[in-house]
Amino acid sequence: MGSTNKEFDLLVIGGGINGAGIAADAAGRGLRVALCEKQDLAGATSSASSKLIHGGLRYLEHYDFGLVRKALAEREVLLRNAPHIVWPLRFVLPHSPDLRPRWMIRAGLFLYDHLASRRVLGGSGALKLDALGDSSLFNPQFRHGFTYWDCWVDDSRLVVLNAMAAARRGATILTRTRVEELRPADGRWRASLIDEHDSTRWDITARFVVNAAGPWAADVLSGIGAEASSGAQEGPRLRLVKGSHIVVPRVHELSDALILQNDDGRIVFVLPYEGQFSLIGTTDVPFDSDPGAVVASEDEIDYMLKAVGRYLRKPPKREDVVHAFSGVRPLYEEDAGKSASTASRDYLIHTSHFDGATPVISVLGGKITTYRQLAQSVMQELERYCPGLAGAWTADVPLPGGEMPGADFDAFVEQLAGSRPALPREFLAALARRHGSLCDEVLGSCREVAQLGRHFGAGLYEQEVRYFLRAEWARTAQDVLWRRSKFGLHLDPQQRQAVADFIDELGGCA
Ligand SMILES: Cc1cc2nc3c(=O)[nH]c(=O)nc-3n(C[C@H](O)[C@H](O)[C@H](O)COP(=O)(O)OP(=O)(O)OC[C@H]3O[C@@H](n4cnc5c(N)ncnc54)[C@H](O)[C@@H]3O)c2cc1C
Structure with a gap:
């Protein structure tokens, strides 16, 4: 794009799943969109998830029914729109009598089955673990279990497909391009961009700005031009929580995922991964360093291996770990008293007002699963300042490659x-x-x-x-x-x- 100035209706900061989803939705409603991502698309949290399109069985325990319902409903929408990168995955939950009682799990699964309608995905059930056909998988004290269905997604490809969907509808996608500064200028926003590869700088202007910078969303807000910030309201706080995964040679031959309860109340997944591997995750560790330099610690790796070791007869060992990755969940601070694992995974759309400029809409928190609904909520908010925007359209339109x-x-x-x-x-x-x-x-x-x-x-x-x-x-x-x-x-x-x-x-x- 060089040093030429360009004018857009909407600048989206951040090319993770939320930014890419918003860019696609907005471009499909006729807005001229620029998406700036300082690294690669999905270069941060959106390639480091557990890769599940899920309601989140565990969130029922925190009475997060709204989030679970919203997320459950989204599973079949994404299955339909991207059947190549999203597919059904059955989960096996071994019952551990000393942890959650059987009635509690049954009640949770009943809610999970009924909070949103399902056409393709099966319902939950109970089973004897030896019926799975691998009698040497679990330690002998685990004999009964439960099953239920969620979906798998290739998270980073989902981001790329949304960027492609946006580009097909006219959006300009600028990767390796950091938004360095935002200043109000004649009722618009002037954004100074820097090419992270060759340090070229140039400006663009946009009528509206959406801040989808994930773990950096608070930094983007607080860094908005000194002139602007005097008129800004105090923004919400983000809580950063690190989560890590390890990859080991496949630990079982089933096509199912395992969901294992840990004695600290958390759960650890063992997911079939890339044919010959298992993906094990995740942790929840409060984090206050640079989200761009996040790595799995030895303690986290030990934690995950120990959690799996409690259940499996032949658990993976430290030397079996072939790969590890970490991401930072940007959770909004609704209640500072909540622990990292009980803080809500729902999203918040926050609008900051400035003197002499249109508001900046920030998205805080959220999940891969709910990105499409989040984008719709952002469009709804934008419509307050940009009346006459076209209606919602993404529910029934396949993502690129999903046309089957x-x-x-x-x-x-x-x-x-x-x-x-x-x-x-x-x-x-x-x-x-x-x-x-x-x-x-x-x-x-x-x-x-x-x-x-x-x-x-x-x-x-x-x-x-x-x-x-x-x-x-x-x-x-x-x-x-x-x-x-x-x-x-x-x-x-x-x-x-x-x-x-x-x-x-x-x-x-x-
Ligand atoms: C361990 C873990 C497991 C998870 N598992 C799941 C799961 O199984 N299912 C699920 O639904 N959700 C899951 N999540 C949550 C999900 O991954 C996140 O909610 C989601 O990826 C956040 O996307 P985002 O676009 O908001 O942020 P990000 O993906 O972090 O994107 C923000 C982007 O903004 C860019 N950026 C920042 N500042 C600037 C700037 N100034 N200029 C230009 N670009 C900038 C960054 O480089 C980054 O790429 C998980 C999260 C973690 C950490």
Whole structure:
């Protein structure tokens, strides 16, 4: 975009799930939108979640019924709109008689089944754990359990798809672009932007600003131009809570996820991950450092291994941990007395008023699951200052790649395999999980493996790397290997370096 000034209706600060979802919704309502993300899309919390589209069974204990209902209802909307990156996942909850009593779990599951309507997802049930078909999975004291359904999501791809949806509707997506300063100027906002790669600076103006900077949302608010802040109301406080995950070789052969109650009242998930791995998480640790430099501590890793060790006969050990990642939950401070794990995961839309400028709308808290509803709430708030905005539209429109008849992913893979018979089916099925109905755009005229270009390993070919750079704003090997895909887990260090060298050769663009 260089140093030219540009005028927009709406500037969205932050390219996590909330910023990308808001940009898509606003662009679809006819606003000229600019989205600025200082790192890569989903470079912060939105690629470090547990990757669940879920109501959050645990929040029922905190009487957070509104949040659970809202989140439960969203599961089938996202299943329908992005069937390639969202799919149903059954959870097994082993009953631990010394923790929550059986009646309490049954009551919770009854509510979970009935708080929102379901068409595709099954209901909850009880079972004997040996009926799962792996009698050596659980320690012998765990004999009974419960099951229920939620959904899996590829969190960072969900962000990219929303950015693509926004761009398709005319939004300008600026990655590696930090909003450094905001100043009121003639009834608009003037934003100073800086390119994090080459330090180029330029300004844009926008009638409205939405602050979706996640863990940095309070910093963005408090940093808004000195002239403006004199007239600003005091903003709400954000509480930062770190959560970590570990990845280990798959701990069981079931296709189910495990939800394990810990004796501190928290729960730990063991989720099937990337075929040959299990994803274990998470922790809840109060955090007051730089959210950009968050790593899993040894204590957190021990905590998760111990929680799993209580249940499994052959639990993973420290040396089995192949990868760990952390994120910072930006929770709004509704009640300073609440602990990190009981603080609400719901979102707050906060409007700050300034002298001589339109209000700035900040989104605080929230979940991947509720991003679409959050975007609608932001639009509702915006409409107070921008009357005549078009109506809500995102509930029934597939995200890019989600355009499949009947949202039937298996049928889509059949059809794709039929149309490219010389490409291995396993390769096409994995590609379809990343790109859905955009596979044809990724593959172009390639009909045979030899046409896919260089093979970096594990099914990652030059053709797809070029697509990530060209169509999905990827600029580095990190973007490609850990966010656009999870090939980082499947490639060895040499192969990962080869991807980095290749991207360098291309100069970060295809
Ligand atoms: C451990 C953990 C597990 C979770 N599990 C789940 C789950 O299973 N399901 C679920 O629904 N939710 C889950 N969540 C919650 C969910 O991940 C978050 O609510 C969500 O990702 C927050 O998205 P966001 O867009 O608000 O923030 P972020 O993803 O952090 O995005 C904010 C972005 O703003 C950018 N930014 C900041 N300042 C500027 C600036 N000045 N200029 C430009 N860009 C800027 C940042 O770089 C960042 O990318 C989990 C959270 C954690 C931490």
